Amino acid sequence: MSEPALSLKATGRSRRRLLTNRGAEVGASAAAAIAVAALLVLIWSVGSRGVSALNWDFFTKGPAVFGEAGGGVAPALVGSLLLVAIATALALPFGVLAAIYVSEFAHPRFGRQVRLWLDVLNGFPSIVIGIFVFALCVKVSLPVVGWGRHQSAIAGGSALAIIMLPLVARATMEVLTLVPNELREASYALGVSKWQTVLRVVLPTSLGGILTGTTLAIARAAGETAPLLFTCAIAGQIVDWNPSHSVQSIPLMIFQNSESPDPNLHAQAWAGAFVLIVFVLVTSLTARFLLDRSRRKLGLQR
Amino acid sequence: MLPPGMEAASVPGAAALGQTRRVGDRVGDGILHGLTALAALIGVAIVFAIVWRVADGAWPAVKLFRLHFLWAREWNAPLNKFGARDLIVGTVVTSFGAMLLAAPLSIAIGLFLSELAPPAIRGPVGTLVEMLAAVPSVVVGLWGIFVLAPFDAQHVQPFLGSALGWIPIFAHGQDKVESTVFTAMIVLTMMVIPITSSICRELFIGVPTELEEASIGLGATRWEMVRTVVVPTVRGGVVAAVILGLGRALGEAIAVSQVIGNFIPLKLSIFEPGDTLASRVAGQYQGAITNVQIASLIYLALILLVITFITNVAAQRVVKRFEFQRTGGA
Numbered sequence: 001m002s003e004p005a006l007s008l009k010a011t012g013r014s015r016r017r018l019l020t021n022r023g024a025e026v027g028a029s030a031a032a033a034i035a036v037a038a039l040l041v042l043i044w045s046v047g048s049r050g051v052s053a054l055n056w057d058f059f060t061k062g063p064a065v066f067g068e069a070g071g072g073v074a075p076a077l078v079g080s081l082l083l084v085a086i087a088t089a090l091a092l093p094f095g096v097l098a099a100i101y102v103s104e105f106a107h108p109r110f111g112r113q114v115r116l117w118l119d120v121l122n123g124f125p126s127i128v129i130g131i132f133v134f135a136l137c138v139k140v141s142l143p144v145v146g147w148g149r150h151q152s153a154i155a156g157g158s159a160l161a162i163i164m165l166p167l168v169a170r171a172t173m174e175v176l177t178l179v180p181n182e183l184r185e186a187s188y189a190l191g192v193s194k195w196q197t198v199l200r201v202v203l204p205t206s207l208g209g210i211l212t213g214t215t216l217a218i219a220r221a222a223g224e225t226a227p228l229l230f231t232c233a234i235a236g237q238i239v240d241w242n243p244s245h246s247v248q249s250i251p252l253m254i255f256q257n258s259e260s261p262d263p264n265l266h267a268q269a270w271a272g273a274f275v276l277i278v279f280v281l282v283t284s285l286t287a288r289f290l291l292d293r294s295r296r297k298l299g300l301q302r
Numbered sequence: 303m304l305p306p307g308m309e310a311a312s313v314p315g316a317a318a319l320g321q322t323r324r325v326g327d328r329v330g331d332g333i334l335h336g337l338t339a340l341a342a343l344i345g346v347a348i349v350f351a352i353v354w355r356v357a358d359g360a361w362p363a364v365k366l367f368r369l370h371f372l373w374a375r376e377w378n379a380p381l382n383k384f385g386a387r388d389l390i391v392g393t394v395v396t397s398f399g400a401m402l403l404a405a406p407l408s409i410a411i412g413l414f415l416s417e418l419a420p421p422a423i424r425g426p427v428g429t430l431v432e433m434l435a436a437v438p439s440v441v442v443g444l445w446g447i448f449v450l451a452p453f454d455a456q457h458v459q460p461f462l463g464s465a466l467g468w469i470p471i472f473a474h475g476q477d478k479v480e481s482t483v484f485t486a487m488i489v490l491t492m493m494v495i496p497i498t499s500s501i502c503r504e505l506f507i508g509v510p511t512e513l514e515e516a517s518i519g520l521g522a523t524r525w526e527m528v529r530t531v532v533v534p535t536v537r538g539g540v541v542a543a544v545i546l547g548l549g550r551a552l553g554e555a556i557a558v559s560q561v562i563g564n565f566i567p568l569k570l571s572i573f574e575p576g577d578t579l580a581s582r583v584a585g586q587y588q589g590a591i592t593n594v595q596i597a598s599l600i601y602l603a604l605i606l607l608v609i610t611f612i613t614n615v616a617a618q619r620v621v622k623r624f625e626f627q628r629t630g631g632a
Contacts, residue, residue: 017523017526018523020523020525021523021524021525021526023525024524024525024528025418025524025525027410028410028411028413028414028417028418029414029418029419030410031406031407031410031411031414032410032411032414032415032419032427032431034407035407035411035430035431035434035495035496035499036427036430036431038434038492039430039431039433039434039437041449042434042437042441042442042445042492045445045448045449046441046444046445049448093341094341094344094345095341095345097337097338097340097341097342098338098341098342098344098345100334100338101335101338101339101341101342102342104338105334105335105338105339106339106342113346114342114345114346116618117345117346117349118345118346119614119618120349120611120614120615121345121348121349121352123546123549123553123610123611123613123614124349124352124553124607124610124611125552125553125554125555125580125603125606125607125610126553126555127553127555127556127580127583127584127603127606128352128356128553128603128606128607129352131355131356131359131583131587131600131603132351132352132355132356135355135356135358135359135600136351136355162348162352165345165348166345169345193324193327193328193330193331194327194331194334195327195330195331195333195334195335196327196330198334199334219436220436222438223436223437223438223439223440223441224438224439225438225439225440225556226439226555226556226580226584229584229587229588230587230588251438251440251556254440254441254444255440255443255556255560258440258443258444258447258448258560259560266448269444270444273440273441273444273445276438276440276441277437277438277441280436280437280438281433281436281437284433284436285429285433288429
């Protein structure tokens with residue numbers, strides 16, 4: 001008597017199940033491959049077209065006369081720098097203070113409300129924010145504010161600040177909740193008052209996370225175009241550091257040049273896109289690195 | 303109990319203890335509390351100020367066209383006739399079309415990164431996908447104009463047109479059109495995927511390992527585990543992630559206006575130019591001359607604001623209900 005050989009090969013129903021499983025695995029891997037491929041194609045086309053248009057003039061000169069080759073985007077570079085600086089100067093203090101209110105001072109019910117409305121603000125389309133600032137600062141002159149009836153770097157910077165505010169606040173809230181309560185309690189037990197605890201214990205502990213959030217917000221703001229459409233100039237011929245003047249910016253330059261028929265301007269748009277993408281990717285990678293480090297530090301203190 | 307002879311009144315009470323704090327501390331606490339509350343208040347006030355200013359700017363058009371604006375088709379600046387119907391339809395079609403592509407892809411990417419990928423691949427691929435989110439929309443749009451749109455016109459459109467051309471929305475004409483609704487959908491898909499897929503990944507990672515192991519232990523294949531345990535556990539979160547992505551797609555102005563062709567009346571086929579609310583505002587605001595046109599454009603922004611507000615609140619509701627279910631059911 002010999003036993004029939006037991007086959008380990010799946011048949012019938014279990015074979016079907018295994019095949020479905022295999023199919024799903026291949027599908028999910030393919031989806032990830034598509035996403036990564038899309039990013040690589042994007043970066044490759046921006047890189048290959050952008051680098052060839054980069055030269056010293058690009059960074060130092062103003063735009064060439066229409067139709068002529070050469071020229072650069074120095075005014076737009078300076079403008080972008082100015083806009084992002086103004087936006088950061090406005091959004092960082094307000095965002096951090098609002099976050100401190102929510103996680104250190106507010107009654108949980110108020111805190112939830114503030115967080116909810118900041119999320120709503122984050123969900124607003126950026127173009128609507130552009131229209132808001134346009135209606136507030138550009139169209140109607142506010143006597144108190146004084147820089148009135150024209151487009152300016154301050155107007156554009158404020159629009160970017162509104163975009164950055166919820167990002168900074170949200171990131172700060174998250175890192176403040178990571179600060180161990182033992183640290184606060186130790187400080188109170190030593191007789192330190194609440195405001196000193198917040199400023200000398202809680203904030204320094206969470207500084208890394210706040211900087212990370214701000215860096216990510218800066219990366220986002222540097223690439224925003226829609227809010228600048230109505231609040232900043234389209235064309236700028238000379239480098240201008242005055243924040244009450246209207247300034248050109250890199251994203252707007254790309255937008256404008258991409259719709260023009262001049263191939264020379266297209267090349268400049270690609271070069272601008274390359275500069276922008278390098279800036280954005282480097283800042284967000286740095287931020288990610290900093291975040292990992294500060295998380296680890298907080299984890300060790302626990 | 304207090305020892306006899308020592309009355310409660312002689313023990314310094316809590317209120318009295320409060321008085322012993324230094325004046326500087328009390329003032330400092332008050333100032334910091336006030337400052338932070340003010341900052342939070344300003345953050346909230348900005349939301350309402352935005353709604354108010356936009357509604358105010360749109361008011362002349364709202365008074366003139368009333369709700370008829372929502373279903374009027376014509377957009378004719380010289381005749382001062384404005385209507386939003388085709389723009390609303392265009393917005394909905396591009397965004398929902400993008401989500402139709404992005405939602406399954408994002409869930410699949412989330413599953414790949416949380417369940418399937420070996421740890422060595424997880425980190426780098428996850429970072430790459432998230433980096434896609436950091437690419438500015440204007441750069442995606444630039445790429446859309448010069449790389450994606452020609453590719454679509456020469457390869458994708460003829461292929462889809464010949465395969466599915468009998469369905470009117472895929473009808474494909476003789477001439478190759480580069481700026482199309484379809485291209486805008488692809489661009490939006492690319493912009494939405496990083497947002498939804500990274501949320502999905504977090505959700506899937508958060509599913510308790512015990513549940514997954516129990517399912518595998520009962521003999522389920524990995525796919526059966528995903529279908530019966532992982533996805534149902536976080537269904538609400540996945541829906542919220544998709545709605546958040548939708549909100550982003552609805553409001554995207556720049557990249558869409560670069561590739562969609564900015565043309566209405568809308569045609570039936572997605573291989574024709576179109577326009578959306580946000581992209582029309584972006585495209586025409588600079589050139590708008592008459593007050594009616596400016597007000598009409600702000601009216602469009604107001605509609606967009608209402609739509610995105612509803613989407614965001616819906617997403618938050620879903621998350622809340624889902625959290626309630628999870629904690630209430632456990």
